[in-house]
Amino acid sequence: MKSTRLEFENFSGPFVTHGIDLTRDPARKDAVYIFAVNHIPNPDFYMGSSNGEDVPKARSQIELLHHILGSNTVRHVRSIYHPLIKTPNDIYAESPTSFYVTNDHFYREGLKRQVEQMIPAAKWSDIVHVRVDKLESSDGQSGVDVSVALTGLHNNNGLGRGASPDEVVIDSALGGIMYRAKLSDNRTLSIADSVKVDCVADNPSYFQDPYATAEDDRSGYVVAGISRAIDLPRTFADPTAKDGVMVWLVRPNSTEPSGWEKRLIFEDDGGLVRTASAAVLVGIEPKDGQRKAWLIVTGFLSESMIAVEVEL
Amino acid sequence: MAKVFNLALVAILVASLYGPVNRVVTVLGVFRTPSPAVIADQGFYKIADTTQCEDLHLYADKLFAACEDAPQTRHVWFPPMAVFTQTPQTTGSIHVIDPKVSKRSVVATRGG
Numbered sequence: 001m002k003s004t005r006l007e008f009e010n011f012s013g014p015f016v017t018h019g020i021d022l023t024r025d026p027a028r029k030d031a032v033y034i035f036a037v038n039h040i041p042n043p044d045f046y047m048g049s050s051n052g053e054d055v056p057k058a059r060s061q062i063e064l065l066h067h068i069l070g071s072n073t074v075r076h077v078r079s080i081y082h083p084l085i086k087t088p089n090d091i092y093a094e095s096p097t098s099f100y101v102t103n104d105h106f107y108r109e110g111l112k113r114q115v116e117q118m119i120p121a122a123k124w125s126d127i128v129h130v131r132v133d134k135l136e137s138s139d140g141q142s143g144v145d146v147s148v149a150l151t152g153l154h155n156n157n158g159l160g161r162g163a164s165p166d167e168v169v170i171d172s173a174l175g176g177i178m179y180r181a182k183l184s185d186n187r188t189l190s191i192a193d194s195v196k197v198d199c200v201a202d203n204p205s206y207f208q209d210p211y212a213t214a215e216d217d218r219s220g221y222v223v224a225g226i227s228r229a230i231d232l233p234r235t236f237a238d239p240t241a242k243d244g245v246m247v248w249l250v251r252p253n254s255t256e257p258s259g260w261e262k263r264l265i266f267e268d269d270g271g272l273v274r275t276a277s278a279a280v281l282v283g284i285e286p287k288d289g290q291r292k293a294w295l296i297v298t299g300f301l302s303e304s305m306i307a308v309e310v311e312l
Numbered sequence: 313m314a315k316v317f318n319l320a321l322v323a324i325l326v327a328s329l330y331g332p333v334n335r336v337v338t339v340l341g342v343f344r345t346p347s348p349a350v351i352a353d354q355g356f357y358k359i360a361d362t363t364q365c366e367d368l369h370l371y372a373d374k375l376f377a378a379c380e381d382a383p384q385t386r387h388v389w390f391p392p393m394a395v396f397t398q399t400p401q402t403t404g405s406i407h408v409i410d411p412k413v414s415k416r417s418v419v420a421t422r423g424g
Contacts, residue, residue, distance in 0.1 A: 004407065017365075020378045022371045034406060109396070203367055229340045244346025294355070299365075304363065308349070
């Protein structure tokens, strides 16, 4: 498996990466728009233009990019920032001019943030819906309209597409919970149901089994997480540390007491891949009755993505 | 009588908190010993030039990721983990990964 690094046509950064999402270009079948979180330093803090105590150190924003499929380049269309995009983590793109983004914390740092992390009742994170009035703009604040789409989850983190076009999958990282939500016409999300996994839950994805039959459909939701999140505050700054991973495949199953079937399809102590923040399944054509897929796992501290054959 | 009442209160408190505390302990992996993956005869790849890619999406049969590229940046600047030690000096990028495998090969077992 080969990775191609896309060259920016007109952007030199900084680009501090996090969540992304893609949406088709309605004007070109062979092109795609990419929304990407960018955690840049806040000029107001580092240029010393105001009292540093009240000014956040980061002014995280979203970059809108455009890519012609099959090419080796990506064009920067515009930046998007707004006071309600405070601690962005992941994105669900609706169109080139609208998307949802999670704010994973209410507090950016300090003791209050630690309290927010440790107490499950501190459901202070939110998801906002963002609309821009035009694609191209040199001013990141221009024409940006933001409204709150969902509140009341603890540390909402990753977003993913679900089993249907109106389904959004949301992970609560420190809650270890995957939620299924429905899109609505009024820019809000409503929770339909949820399932707990036994570790932090980062970014979710949905696996649509390409070889499904009426009798045998292995489709399900893939949830990637870290085995010992308790260690992260200590290990994060250490380039030599290991952080283990767990990847779950969950499917609705009414015969289970929880209503869900959960299977740990991959785990590692961090020797092969350090941290797992996202995982995707790619189906393998059945052979000799075996149902397998490639599981691609990546993490915010991983040296490389890995791909491993797993049984479905 | 007061002693019995106090004991009952403690018991209720413990019973009420046990579930939520146990859940937090489980999610954070406090008592968990991570297990190393065993790569036997299944296919396995380490995909080169995919450093610290936090997110991954399948689109048009390709995988898209945003990667930090320079590993040192993440450890000194990552606002989502409240790490603000040093402002970033490098720029990440978007990567496209082709998940098609032309032939099966086992690249390595542990340590390879």
